[in-house]
Amino acid sequence: AILRDPEFILGAAEPHQFPKDELVEVAFAGRSNVGKSSAINAICNRRKLARTSKQPGRTQQINFFTMGESARLVDLPGYGFAQVPLSVKKKWEITIQEYLAKRDNLIVLVLLMDIRHPLTDLDWQMIKWASEAELPTQILLTKADKYKRGKVASVVLSVEKALKVLPGQFGVEAFSSQSFLGVNAMRAQLDEWVNP
Ligand code: GTP
Numbered sequence: 001a002i003l004r005d006p007e008f009i010l011g012a013a014e015p016h017q018f019p020k021d022e023l024v025e026v027a028f029a030g031r032s033n034v035g036k037s038s039a040i041n042a043i044c045n046r047r048k049l050a051r052t053s054k055q056p057g058r059t060q061q062i063n064f065f066t067m068g069e070s071a072r073l074v075d076l077p078g079y080g081f082a083q084v085p086l087s088v089k090k091k092w093e094i095t096i097q098e099y100l101a102k103r104d105n106l107i108v109l110v111l112l113m114d115i116r117h118p119l120t121d122l123d124w125q126m127i128k129w130a131s132e133a134e135l136p137t138q139i140l141l142t143k144a145d146k147y148k149r150g151k152v153a154s155v156v157l158s159v160e161k162a163l164k165v166l167p168g169q170f171g172v173e174a175f176s177s178q179s180f181l182g183v184n185a186m187r188a189q190l191d192e193w194v195n196p
């Protein structure tokens with residue numbers, strides 16, 4: 001029910017543009033092109049709520065969406081995209097870091113990784129940061145439609161195993177915006193996080 005009528009609120013390039021932090025937020029983070037914006041659209045059952053693109057580097061601001069009356073979804077720019085000029089990359093990285101570090105209303109981080117390339121160095125940086133910040137983190141292994149079921153299950157297991165070295169609350173699920181694998185589970189999760 002919290003995902004009924006989601007709406008775009010605003011895009012922020014600088015922290016002073018972030019909306020007031022009176023509502024809880026769930027943020028979608030991950031490398032460029034892993035499917036963050038597509039996942040938000042699939043979960044919200046809207047084709048063009050968040051802008052997507054074949055070209056990495058599509059999302060260039062922090063985009064905020066309503067999630068019911070008491071929460072927001074946040075679409076972060078992707079990290080690790082080499083083709084963006086360094087100056088722009090630094091600016092995004094700083095904005096993402098400021099968002100993650102300063103948002104007291106951030107309740108869950110949804111970290112997306114392409115199931116074919118999980119746990120890159122930058123993903124580990126993010127995971128370690130979330131562990132230290134004691135921020136519950138849901139990992140979505142995206143584009144699971146690219147693999148057969150057995151392979152999907154084995155990657156999920158190996159990522160779960162790799163995360164055991166760290167303290168913290170980590171969930172790992174396979175996800176596909178194309179086949180809708182994991183979409184209902186995420187909707188239920190969001191409901192639970194926002195209305196515990
Ligand atoms: P940035 O905003 O650049 O960081 O990218 P993003 O993580 O928001 O990715 P986006 O949702 O724009 O998707 C990138 C590309 O991956 C697009 O061409 C999507 O169609 C494709 N894609 C996204 N999700 C899936 C999926 O589940 N399966 C498949 N096969 N392709 C997907």
Ligand code: MG
Nearest residue numbers: 036037058059
């Ligand atoms: Mg995007």
